[in-house]
Amino acid sequence: MSFKSVFSGLVVLGALCQPLSALALSIESAVEQALARDAGLRELDRKARAFDHLAVAESALPDPEVTIGAEGLPIDDPLSADMMTMYRIGVRQRFPAGDSRRLAGDRNSARARAVAADLRARELEVALQTRLAWLDWVSARASADQVDAMLEQLGQLVSITQRRFQAGSGRLQDESQALLELALLERRRVDAQTSMDEARARLERWIGPLTPGAADPRLPQWSLQESPGDDIPAQLSRHPELIAAGIRVEAEEVAADLARQAYRPQWMLEAGYGHQRGKDPSGRRMSDKLFAMATISLPLFTDDRQDRRVDAALAERDAQQAQAQLILQRLSGELARQQALQARLAESRELLEQRILPRAQDTVDATLSAYESDRASFDELVRARLRQLEIDLDLIDTRRRQLGAIARIASLTDKELP
Numbered sequence: 001m002s003f004k005s006v007f008s009g010l011v012v013l014g015a016l017c018q019p020l021s022a023l024a025l026s027i028e029s030a031v032e033q034a035l036a037r038d039a040g041l042r043e044l045d046r047k048a049r050a051f052d053h054l055a056v057a058e059s060a061l062p063d064p065e066v067t068i069g070a071e072g073l074p075i076d077d078p079l080s081a082d083m084m085t086m087y088r089i090g091v092r093q094r095f096p097a098g099d100s101r102r103l104a105g106d107r108n109s110a111r112a113r114a115v116a117a118d119l120r121a122r123e124l125e126v127a128l129q130t131r132l133a134w135l136d137w138v139s140a141r142a143s144a145d146q147v148d149a150m151l152e153q154l155g156q157l158v159s160i161t162q163r164r165f166q167a168g169s170g171r172l173q174d175e176s177q178a179l180l181e182l183a184l185l186e187r188r189r190v191d192a193q194t195s196m197d198e199a200r201a202r203l204e205r206w207i208g209p210l211t212p213g214a215a216d217p218r219l220p221q222w223s224l225q226e227s228p229g230d231d232i233p234a235q236l237s238r239h240p241e242l243i244a245a246g247i248r249v250e251a252e253e254v255a256a257d258l259a260r261q262a263y264r265p266q267w268m269l270e271a272g273y274g275h276q277r278g279k280d281p282s283g284r285r286m287s288d289k290l291f292a293m294a295t296i297s298l299p300l301f302t303d304d305r306q307d308r309r310v311d312a313a314l315a316e317r318d319a320q321q322a323q324a325q326l327i328l329q330r331l332s333g334e335l336a337r338q339q340a341l342q343a344r345l346a347e348s349r350e351l352l353e354q355r356i357l358p359r360a361q362d363t364v365d366a367t368l369s370a371y372e373s374d375r376a377s378f379d380e381l382v383r384a385r386l387r388q389l390e391i392d393l394d395l396i397d398t399r400r401r402q403l404g405a406i407a408r409i410a411s412l413t414d415k416e417l418p
Contacts, residue, residue, distance in 0.1 A: 064092065135219065140195045
């Protein structure tokens with residue numbers, strides 16, 4: 001293996017793996033920008049606050065009620081008063097059945113915690129999509145740079161072919177073939193530019209317009225702690241979607257307990273003061289009165305009200321449990337798939353870096369030397385160059401896919417990337 005081939009391979013790897021400290025805007029800075037501008041996070045934060053406020057409000061007693069009334073007004077002259085007329089003012093307080101107030105507060109507290117978990121899940125999704133868009137953009141730029149480099153090399157070949165033809169040692173068809181390959185590669189450059197523009201648009205969807213200071217980004221270097229054989233449910237235990245689903249099951253358990261409180265009576269206490277303006281037969285004014293009253297509901301007929309509400313709450317709890325199981329199945333399948341994909345892509349990347357790319361460079365060097373000494377055809381040289389380009393682009397894409405799999409695994413397990 002020649003020094004030139006080794007150096008070329010190191011250049012390609014260095015373009016893929018330079019540290020992010022040299023960047024004006026790193027991938028994690030892009031994630032921070034995306035999180036700061038995401039409206040979905042603000043929506044969920046406000047929902048969590050709303051449930052926190054409801055938890056306090058619904059655990060409080062109902063407002064007291066003031067009653068004002070008159071009894072025994074004469075029909076023929078309502079504005080006058082006789083010995084039976086009484087004007088009343090009182091205060092009434094209702095008491096919900098059983099532990100209804102506490103359970104109502106607990107249910108809304110659980111809902112607030114579930115929304116907080118949803119907020120964390122949204123943060124993970126925004127971070128993941130930003131990282132994937134960033135990787136697509138960086139890889140598209142690297143691919144475009146490789147095509148540009150190959151255009152320059154092919155342009156040099158065209159010059160060599162034209163000089164050989166002018167010197168009488170070349171063939172006209174070699175020159176025509178070189179110009180055709182150059183035009184085809186220029187079209188490929190347009191496609192690479194299109195891919196880069198599309199990737200840039202996807203990234204700007206999350207972080208906003210890219211500034212000129214975000215030029216020349218590099219792919220990050222991430223690694224995994226767990227192996228594909230590790231316990232998948234244990235790895236998923238921290239995922240906020242599962243946490244939110246478990247909290248919602250708890251909330252529905254509380255809702256069922258709240259529905260059961262309807263079997264217990266509600267209370268209402270009332271006390272007040274009555275003023276009588278009439279006079280008794282002896283001519284003295286009737287004395288004022290104090291009154292008190294207690295009212296108790298009687299939940300005797302429960303078939304169509306209390307029983308139905310309890311059954312509905314239990315059915316909703318069962319639905320939430322099924323939803324939690326469905327989420328676990330989906331996340332488990334996705335985590336297993338991404339772990340297997342990452343492992344295979346790591347093997348493919350190592351093969352490309354250690355064996356295929358250096359051998360491709362050696363082939364190009366040998367073919368170029370043979371062509372310059374008329375021991376190889378122009379077609380062989382072009383094929384060697386284009387095969388090297390395909391390998392370079394394959395390495396970039398493999399690295400992008402591997403980093404994307406690592407990012408998805410980190411999001412599924414809710415762990416920070418190194």
